Amino acid sequence: MLERHVLDSTPGVRWADVAGLGEAKQVLDETVVLPLMMPEYFQGIRRLWKTVLMFGPPGTGKTLLAKAVATECGTTFFNVSPATLASKRCDEGERVVVRCLFNLARAYAPSTIFIDEIDSLCTSRGASGEHESSRRVKSELLVQIDGINNSSTTEDGQPKHVAILAATNTPWDIDEELRWRLEKHIYIPLPDFQSRKELIKINLRNVQIAADVKIDEVAWRTDGYSAHDLTNVCRDASMEGLRRKIAGKTRDEIKNMAKDEIEKEPVTMRDFAEALGNVQKSVSPADIEKHNKWMAEFGSA
Ligand SMILES: Nc1ncnc2c1ncn2[C@@H]1O[C@H](COP(=O)(O)OP(=O)(O)O)[C@@H](O)[C@H]1O
Ligand SMILES: [Mg+2]
Numbered sequence: 001m002l003e004r005h006v007l008d009s010t011p012g013v014r015w016a017d018v019a020g021l022g023e024a025k026q027v028l029d030e031t032v033v034l035p036l037m038m039p040e041y042f043q044g045i046r047r048l049w050k051t052v053l054m055f056g057p058p059g060t061g062k063t064l065l066a067k068a069v070a071t072e073c074g075t076t077f078f079n080v081s082p083a084t085l086a087s088k089r090c091d092e093g094e095r096v097v098v099r100c101l102f103n104l105a106r107a108y109a110p111s112t113i114f115i116d117e118i119d120s121l122c123t124s125r126g127a128s129g130e131h132e133s134s135r136r137v138k139s140e141l142l143v144q145i146d147g148i149n150n151s152s153t154t155e156d157g158q159p160k161h162v163a164i165l166a167a168t169n170t171p172w173d174i175d176e177e178l179r180w181r182l183e184k185h186i187y188i189p190l191p192d193f194q195s196r197k198e199l200i201k202i203n204l205r206n207v208q209i210a211a212d213v214k215i216d217e218v219a220w221r222t223d224g225y226s227a228h229d230l231t232n233v234c235r236d237a238s239m240e241g242l243r244r245k246i247a248g249k250t251r252d253e254i255k256n257m258a259k260d261e262i263e264k265e266p267v268t269m270r271d272f273a274e275a276l277g278n279v280q281k282s283v284s285p286a287d288i289e290k291h292n293k294w295m296a297e298f299g300s301a
Pocket of ligand 2: 116167
């Protein structure tokens with residue numbers, strides 16, 4: 001059941017699809033790939049982190065980065081949701097499910113276990129039964145993470161590298177024990193000006209752009225937008241051309257329009273202005289403030 005559920009087969013997100021976040025990419029690469037390339041070197045004091053927590057506001061690319069790790073790093077990738085871990089489908093209970101997952105990961109090593117929205121393991125929302133079950137999942141998870149953090153080599157002397165990657169939008173919901181065991185905490189912030197420019201270019205890769213489009217200006221005007229918000233702006237803007245083309249036409253007329261006639265309609269600056277009016281920023285300054293505070297207290301340099 002687990003094998004079917006968690007062995008990831010998502011089609012390739014590449015590093016280049018993720019705008020900005022250079023430092024995060026580097027840490028992830030170091031965590032997952034370097035130890036495989038030079039296993040002898042990274043022993044003892046040089047031991048690299050094996051467990052990383054990504055935190056930041058929603059829509060900044062945490063899940064996307066994990067998918068890029070799956071493609072770029074060439075390790076077996078287990079994509080786990082807390083709901084899978086708390087699965088009742090296994091008679092012996094949730095603890096066995098967690099243990100099973102880690103055994104699988106070791107069997108398929110080198111591998112990466114990605115636990116998205118890990119905060120949901122720690123909050124008490126939902127029925128009391130649900131809470132009880134996530135408590136059991138959590139305590140087994142702690143045991144298993146300890147095992148990963150402390151393991152060095154196997155019987156045959158070959159390190160079996162298993163890295164753990166977790167993500168959350170609400171790091172303050174993660175309890176102390178779990179926080180402490182995830183060795184490296186990296187902040188995935190809202191995109192800065194440069195990253196927004198990069199993101200707009202990525203999003204418009206396959207779209208015709210009119211000469212009047214000023215990417216700098218769009219980037220300038222989307223301060224405070226998450227990468228997801230800005231992606232929506234680009235999507236909306238690139239849809240405007242189509243809307244213009246089909247306005248007032250009947251279904252049949254639309255069907256008979258030549259495909260390239262629609263595709264050649266470039267996105268204009270007016271389309272962006274329109275889209276900026278349609279798509280608002282989704283992250284509040286108060287939320288950013290909370291992340292900054294958590295970063296100052298518990299983030300890794
Ligand atoms: N840094 C980024 N670069 C490119 N696209 C991004 C980035 N961050 C978010 N996106 C876009 O927003 C969508 C949602 O991002 P996601 O990774 O799920 O956010 P998070 O997990 O941080 O809440 C992605 O599928 C992608 O289209
Ligand atoms: Mg996510």
